[in-house]
Amino acid sequence: MSGRVAAILVAILAVLMGITAMVGQRSPDVSRTQLGRLVTLPPSRIGAIEVRTDEGCSVRVAEKPGWSGRLVSWGGGDRPAGSWPVLESTWLAGARLLSSANVQAGPESQLDGGSHVTVLDDAGKVVSDFDLGRRPLGGRVPVRLNPSQTWGTVGKEIADVLKPEALLAWRDLHVLPGMDATVRRIVLTRDGSTLELRRVGRSWSVISPVTETADPEAVQRLIDALVAWQGTQHNDTAPNETCLTLRIELGSDQHNGRTVYTVQTNDNARCRVEITSERQDESDHIASTNLDVDSVPFPDFDTTAFLLRTVLRLPASEISGVMVRVPTNGLDITAHRTPEGWSDGSRDLVEQWLTLLLKTQASDIFIGNPPAEEAGELMLLGFGGLDIGTYMILLDDDRLWIGRGKVWRAYDMTDEQSASLGL
Numbered sequence: 001m002s003g004r005v006a007a008i009l010v011a012i013l014a015v016l017m018g019i020t021a022m023v024g025q026r027s028p029d030v031s032r033t034q035l036g037r038l039v040t041l042p043p044s045r046i047g048a049i050e051v052r053t054d055e056g057c058s059v060r061v062a063e064k065p066g067w068s069g070r071l072v073s074w075g076g077g078d079r080p081a082g083s084w085p086v087l088e089s090t091w092l093a094g095a096r097l098l099s100s101a102n103v104q105a106g107p108e109s110q111l112d113g114g115s116h117v118t119v120l121d122d123a124g125k126v127v128s129d130f131d132l133g134r135r136p137l138g139g140r141v142p143v144r145l146n147p148s149q150t151w152g153t154v155g156k157e158i159a160d161v162l163k164p165e166a167l168l169a170w171r172d173l174h175v176l177p178g179m180d181a182t183v184r185r186i187v188l189t190r191d192g193s194t195l196e197l198r199r200v201g202r203s204w205s206v207i208s209p210v211t212e213t214a215d216p217e218a219v220q221r222l223i224d225a226l227v228a229w230q231g232t233q234h235n236d237t238a239p240n241e242t243c244l245t246l247r248i249e250l251g252s253d254q255h256n257g258r259t260v261y262t263v264q265t266n267d268n269a270r271c272r273v274e275i276t277s278e279r280q281d282e283s284d285h286i287a288s289t290n291l292d293v294d295s296v297p298f299p300d301f302d303t304t305a306f307l308l309r310t311v312l313r314l315p316a317s318e319i320s321g322v323m324v325r326v327p328t329n330g331l332d333i334t335a336h337r338t339p340e341g342w343s344d345g346s347r348d349l350v351e352q353w354l355t356l357l358l359k360t361q362a363s364d365i366f367i368g369n370p371p372a373e374e375a376g377e378l379m380l381l382g383f384g385g386l387d388i389g390t391y392m393i394l395l396d397d398d399r400l401w402i403g404r405g406k407v408w409r410a411y412d413m414t415d416e417q418s419a420s421l422g423l
Contacts, residue, residue: 033104033105034102034103034104034105035102035103035104035105035145035150035152036102036103037099037100037101037102037103038098038101038102038103038128038130038143038154038158039098039099039101039119039127039128040127040128041099041119041121041127042099043092043095043096043098043099044095044122045121045122046095046098046099046119046120046121046122047062047063047120047121047122047123047124048060048061048062048063048070048119048120048124049061049062049094049098049117049118049119049120049162049167050062050117050118050119050120051115051116051117051162051163051164051167052076052115052116053077053113053114053115053116053164054112054113054114054115055076055077056076056077057074057075057076057077057079057164058074058075058076058164059072059073059074059164059167059168060072060073060074061073061086061091061094061167061170062120064083064286064287066257066259066277066284066286067085067178067259067275067277067286067287068178069085069086069088069178070085070086070088070091071083071084071085071086071286071287072084072085072086072167072168072170072171074164074168079236080236082287082288082289082290083286083287083288083289084171084172084177084234084287084288084289085171085172085177085178085275085287086170086171086172087170087172090170091170094161094170097157097158097161098119098158098161098162101154101155101158102154103143103145103152103153103154104140104152104153104154105151105152105153106140106142106143106151106152106153107142107151108151109133109142109151110133110135110142111131111132111133111134111142111144112134113134114131114132114133114134115131115132115134115162115163115164116129116130116131116132117129117130117131117132117162129145129146129147130143130144130145130146131143131144131146132154132159132162133159134159136156136159139155139156140153140154140155140156141153141154141155141156141158141159168234171234171289173230173231173232173233173234173291174227174229174230174231175226175229175230175231175263175271175273175291175293176226176227176229176248176261176263176273178250178259178275179226179227179248179250179261180227180250181223182250182251183199183223183248183249183250184198184199184249184250184251184258185197185198185199185247185248185249186198186219186222186223186226186246186247186248186249187245187246187247187248188244188245188246188298188301189244189245189246189247190243190244190245190301191243193209193301194208194209195208195209195301195303195306196208197214197219197222197306203216204216204219206303206306206307209303209367209406210303210307210367210405210406210407211405212307212308212407213307213308213312213313214306214307214308215305215306215307215308215309218305218306219306222297222298222306225297225298226248226297228297229293229296229297230293231271231291231292231293232291232292232293232294233291233292234289234290234291234292235270235290235291235292236290237270237290238270238272238290239264239265239266239270239271239272239290240266241266242264242265242266242272243265243266244264244265244266244296244301245262245263245264245265246261246262246263246264246265246298247260247261247262247263248260248261248263257277257278257279258277258278258279259275259276259277259278259286260275260276260277260278260283261273261274261275262274262275262276265293265296269292269293269294269295269296270290270291270292270293271290271291271292271293272288272289272290273288273289273290273291274287274288275287275288303367304365304366304367307365307407309361309362309365309409310357310358310359310360310361310362310409311356311357311358311362311391311402311409312357312358312380312388312389313358314358314388315358316354316358318382318383318388319337319354319380319381319382319388320336320337320381320382320383321335321336321337321379321380321381321382322334322335322342322350322353322354322378322379322380322381323335323378323379323380323381324349324353324376324377324378324393324422325376325377325378326375326376326393326395326422326423327375327376328375328376328395329375329376329422329423331376331421331422331423333346333349333350333353333422335347335350349421349422352420352421353378353421356402356411356421357378357380357402360411362409362410362411363399363410363411363412364409364410365407365408365409365410366401366403366407366408366409366410367406367407367408368406368408369406370392370394370401370403370408371394371396371401371408371410372394372395372396372399372401373394373395373396374392374393374394375393375394375395376392376393377390377391377392377393378390378391378393378402379391389404390404391403391404392404394408395423398412398413398414399411399412399413400413400418400421400423
């Protein structure tokens with residue numbers, strides 16, 4: 001072979017090797033071939049996620065009729081069954097991550113100890129069904145797509161989100177999730193004693209153990225505390241003993257249905273919480289869980305803390321008649337409102353009594369039998385002869401008591417204040 005021919009052959013071989021190298025560089029790596037999206041839906045169309053393990057544990061995140069939002073439901077394995085609302089922001093973050101996940105081609109792998117995942121759309125149709133492995137390799141986790149039995153891999157962050165324990169972490173830590181301004185009834189029961197608060201229109205009343213107008217600010221403080229009440233963690237074990245039960249009702253009436261929260265707790269601050277939907281005589285279970293809490297927002301259980309601190313809560317202009325009689329002090333007022341003012345020349349005394357009844361905060365409130373000797377009575381009338389109320393007057397040293405039934409409000413009086421009332 002001549003040198004010229006050899007040179008030509010070397011040149012041709014070099015060109016072929018270069019072409020081969022270029023082709024090799026451009027050939028796709030099979031292990032990095034994109035198979036497509038793991039879930040071919042936008043986040044807003046994902047309706048439910050269900051994960052089942054080989055050990056029999058299952059966790060499902062889905063909507064439930066009667067509840068405005070999604071619940072995490074769990075059961076199987078060693079964990080008692082239960083369900084609890086999911087924070088909407090947590091659900092949206094998880095749905096976005098799932099919707100953006102890509103599957104890369106991968107070899108057949110062992111799936112022992114892995115999980116089976118089903119994703120449904122918002123109409124309840126299965127849109128993705130796959131099996132996930134447990135052991136990551138190079139930041140990827142093996143996945144087998146069903147029903148095609150296609151093998152691939154997904155990012156470890158996707159596999160971590162789709163573990164049962166991860167989905168359980170989506171549970172809301174609020175003790176009363178979904179509680180809002182439509183609350184209409186609150187009942188606290190402890191050691192046989194009951195405090196019941198009920199809303200009628202825009203006003204709150206104490207229904208038990210006495211029937212009285214409630215202090216709206218005190219009730220609102222309780223509601224705010226209940227809305228903000230959070231646990232520290234969910235627990236598989238219910239309280240051993242229940243020392244306090246809380247029942248809260250939301251909704252307008254029985255015909256349209258109402259949401260009911262029932263909380264049972266003990267002195268160790270562990271709560272058993274159940275949420276039901278009630279309509280007339282029917283009750284539908286929505287969710288239940290056990291929560292550990294640092295404290296409860298109603299530690300004192302003091303009925304008087306929720307009573308109105310004044311005798312009445314209404315404008316003085318709605319009172320058209322005042323009668324006050326205290327025989328031992330010679331006080332006898334019977335006055336009616338006229339266009340010119342109060343009749344019988346008792347304007348100053350009447351105004352002092354109305355200020356006491358409508359604007360002065362009681363020094364103390366007592367529930368029980370009269371705490372002092374009866375000294376007299378007072379009666380208030382509205383326009384048209386409406387009976388606003390009749391109250392007993394008690395005198396005890398430097399205290400004036402006004403009340404009826406079992407509720408008594410005390411006013412600490414100086415000599416000057418007593419004189420201004422004609423006492």
